[in-house]
Amino acid sequence: xxxxxxxxxxxxxxxxxxxxxxxxxAPIIVIVPLSFNAEPYFTFTEGMLRLDPEAWSxxxxxxVLGNEQWTRSLTNSLVIxxxxxxxxxxxxxxxxxxxxxxxxxxxxxxxxLLISPMITPVIISAAGMFFFYSNLGLGQTHLGxxxxxxxxxxxxxxxxVVATLSAxxxxxxxxxxxxxxxxxxxxxTVQLPLIAPGVISGALFAFATSFDEVVVVLFMGGLEQRTIxxxxxxGIREQISxxxxxxxxxxxxxxxxxxxxxxxLRRRASA
Numbered sequence: 170x171x172x173x174x175x176x177x178x179x180x181x182x183x184x185x186x187x188x189x190x191x192x193x194x195a196p197i198i199v200i201v202p203l204s205f206n207a208e209p210y211f212t213f214t215e216g217m218l219r220l221d222p223e224a225w226s227x228x229x230x231x232x233v234l235g236n237e238q239w240t241r242s243l244t245n246s247l248v249i250x251x252x253x254x255x256x257x258x259x260x261x262x263x264x265x266x267x268x269x270x271x272x273x274x275x276x277x278x279x280x281x282l283l284i285s286p287m288i289t290p291v292i293i294s295a296a297g298m299f300f301f302y303s304n305l306g307l308g309q310t311h312l313g314x315x316x317x318x319x320x321x322x323x324x325x326x327x328x329x330v331v332a333t334l335s336a337x338x339x340x341x342x343x344x345x346x347x348x349x350x351x352x353x354x355x356x357x358t359v360q361l362p363l364i365a366p367g368v369i370s371g372a373l374f375a376f377a378t379s380f381d382e383v384v385v386v387l388f389m390g391g392l393e394q395r396t397i398x399x400x401x402x403x404g405i406r407e408q409i410s411x412x413x414x415x416x417x418x419x420x421x422x423x424x425x426x427x428x429x430x431x432x433x434l435r436r437r438a439s440a
């Protein structure tokens with residue numbers, strides 16, 4: 170009897186997990202087949218349901234790749250995202266090194282201050298950044314967006330690197346110092362290789378935050394600073410086209426690759 174109840178409980182648990190998975194993933198997965206619709210509709214046509222080859226097409230992918238606005242938006246997203254990631258990773262790692270030191274005064278207050286952009290509503294952060302950077306003459310500039318996106322991405326770097334440093338053996342840095350290594354050399358040859366999975370994970374989250382951000386771009390970006398999310402938002406408002414679904418499919422694949430990379434880094438760090 171206990172064995173039967175255990176099996177029933179296991180099956181019920183697995184069934185519940187499957188239902189939750191379908192509930193969360195189905196709305197995202199459904200856009201993938203819709204992006205291959207040969208007609209300019211956001212629904213499955215009768216031909217698609219019959220698996221008629223003529224009802225399926227790469228039309229919208231060709232339109233995205235051949236459209237100057239989409240390619241320019243992709244370029245802006247990559248330039249702004251990579252630049253903001255580099256800046257956020259450098260500053261976040263330095264901040265995490267300081268916060269991980271027991272001798273750091275006011276660690277809790279500084280930690281809360283650094284991660285505040287992550288818990289503050291984006292609309293409030295975007296409004297504040299708009300007025301701040303506009304007064305500095307950085308409104309509607311790539312540099313202003315890079316700095317703003319770095320601010321939003323840095324909390325993820327701080328959290329992941331601090332968590333990685335919590336398991337770091339500080340005797341290694343003491344041993345390096347006793348052998349004559351300076352702080353920079355110790356960090357580069359001892360600390361960084363060991364905390365690299367945490368740094369890379371934080372950088373990936375920072376890049377995803379920048380690549381997916383639309384509210385800050387609406388406030389601070391102009392026509393020359395349109396990113397992929399901003400272009401998708403404009404496309405939904407101005408002209409609804411399944412080309413948006415093709416771009417969304419690209420983003421789903423990108424997010425999946427990001428999750429797999431983070432999982433690989435987690436397993437590498439555990440090993």
